[in-house]
Amino acid sequence: MAVPPPASRHLFRRAEAPLVAARAEGCWVADAAGNRYLDGAGGAIVVGIGHGDERVVAAMADQARRLAYVHAATFTTEAMERYADDLAPYVPVDDVRAYPVSGGAEAVETALKLARAYHVARGEPGRDVLVARAGSYHGNSLGALDVSGRVSLRAPYLPWLGRAVHVPHVSEYRCPAATHPDRCGEWHAAELERTIVDLGAGRVAAFIGEAIGGATLGAAIPPPDYWAAVAEVCRRHGVLLVVDEVMTGFGRTGRWFGIDHWGVRPDVVVVGKGASSGYWPLGICLASGAVHDEVMGGGGFVHGTTFSHHPVGAAVARAVLGRIVELDLVEASAATGRRLLGGLRDALGAERHVGDVRGLGLLVAVELVADHERRTAFPRSVRLAERVAAEALARGLVVYPSTGCADGVDGDVVLVGPPLVISDDEVDLLVERLAGAVGAAITSVVGG
Numbered sequence: 001m002a003v004p005p006p007a008s009r010h011l012f013r014r015a016e017a018p019l020v021a022a023r024a025e026g027c028w029v030a031d032a033a034g035n036r037y038l039d040g041a042g043g044a045i046v047v048g049i050g051h052g053d054e055r056v057v058a059a060m061a062d063q064a065r066r067l068a069y070v071h072a073a074t075f076t077t078e079a080m081e082r083y084a085d086d087l088a089p090y091v092p093v094d095d096v097r098a099y100p101v102s103g104g105a106e107a108v109e110t111a112l113k114l115a116r117a118y119h120v121a122r123g124e125p126g127r128d129v130l131v132a133r134a135g136s137y138h139g140n141s142l143g144a145l146d147v148s149g150r151v152s153l154r155a156p157y158l159p160w161l162g163r164a165v166h167v168p169h170v171s172e173y174r175c176p177a178a179t180h181p182d183r184c185g186e187w188h189a190a191e192l193e194r195t196i197v198d199l200g201a202g203r204v205a206a207f208i209g210e211a212i213g214g215a216t217l218g219a220a221i222p223p224p225d226y227w228a229a230v231a232e233v234c235r236r237h238g239v240l241l242v243v244d245e246v247m248t249g250f251g252r253t254g255r256w257f258g259i260d261h262w263g264v265r266p267d268v269v270v271v272g273k274g275a276s277s278g279y280w281p282l283g284i285c286l287a288s289g290a291v292h293d294e295v296m297g298g299g300g301f302v303h304g305t306t307f308s309h310h311p312v313g314a315a316v317a318r319a320v321l322g323r324i325v326e327l328d329l330v331e332a333s334a335a336t337g338r339r340l341l342g343g344l345r346d347a348l349g350a351e352r353h354v355g356d357v358r359g360l361g362l363l364v365a366v367e368l369v370a371d372h373e374r375r376t377a378f379p380r381s382v383r384l385a386e387r388v389a390a391e392a393l394a395r396g397l398v399v400y401p402s403t404g405c406a407d408g409v410d411g412d413v414v415l416v417g418p419p420l421v422i423s424d425d426e427v428d429l430l431v432e433r434l435a436g437a438v439g440a441a442i443t444s445v446v447g448g
Helices: 054-066 078-090 104-121 142-147 151-160 184-199 226-236 289-297 311-326 329-348 384-394 424-446
Strands: 021-025 028-031 036-039 097-101 129-133 165-167 204-210 240-244 268-271 283-287 354-360 363-368 400-403 412-416
Touching (some): 036 424, 054 311, 078 311, 097 289, 097 311, 104 142, 104 283, 104 289, 129 142, 142 151, 165 184, 184 204, 184 226, 204 226, 226 240, 329 354, 329 363, 329 424, 363 384, 384 400, 384 412, 384 424
Parallel strands (some): 129 165, 204 240, 240 268
Antiparallel strands (some): 021 028, 097 283, 268 283, 354 363, 363 412
16 A cells, blocks of 8 residues: 655645545546545536546647746747637637636636726726625635635635625525515616616726636526626626636536526636646636727736746647547536436435535535525534535545535535546446435434
């Protein structure tokens, strides 16, 4: 049996005693002791084309061998130019322009600054307010955290936050609309419009929202009339519509992008995670040609990062894009996702502490509740989501736990988002192991 390497006292870890990962292939990760885990979360809902794809590894090595790095303020590269052209037909943005950076949070920061630059270029410098949603998550850098509505992540840094304004969360399971279950999208659009009007004419620069609520609310699908109504409000008030597809892009929900389910064309889309499938740190701000031209015609975009427009990242992303197309993973996600959702509903439907099982494609969530009828959450002190994750890991399954979905503090949800290459047999195994983990975790809290 392999012996794990000694722990370094010099590493600042994200977990107190993490497993030591040694190898990964397809939908499986092996630790240094030889234990294998079904990657039911794709890392952090990142891995789309599977681990260990030799085509991507070869593209990465080839590009690094020929040209590893140049600064984008001086050079462009063939890899970057080709990737932008290959990506454009799939993006739900008119005449798209791609600004690649090093991750989803950086892409969000880029989009927020771009929105400000757009209005300044148009002669409207008074547009300095960003509107976002409660219960949202857009990244952990300060600007991205400010527009995020995830209470627990914001709490330590509140003295540095507070510029963004938040409208109600979007979750049909815990819908705040007085009209629920009817005309919920209309209600949310009216709340957004009221906020824009109350802030004052010409104040709001952009509205940002996740296409489908991800890391905080757990695969929270908006009502059917939501996105079209919100887009209309933004257009009417001259507010840029920014859609966060960091978690939902590149086939995750059974369409190329989550917003494609509703046929809306945003001004800006931000992506990450599945764009490179974890093979390279990558995020992209995808702006419309109209936004790009306005900004560049008004003096240019005062923005830049050291590793933006990275040639190796572009080569990796282009290879990943090619594999998504070649393996027909968008359609596979839709079909396999139906099997996953149906399997979890069958396996957990009778569990009285499972409030909801929801999702689109291979983004599925299980929300756990103390009282099924009232939809009340377990107190945070119980740490139920973490218990489920630990029980799953003990069964050889990795999941993505989240908390605060009920009120920002309480509320437990477990996300699953395996690689899009997952087989039917692996889906069935995921369902079996997750159902066992949920049952064991609930028993540990409430008894048998």
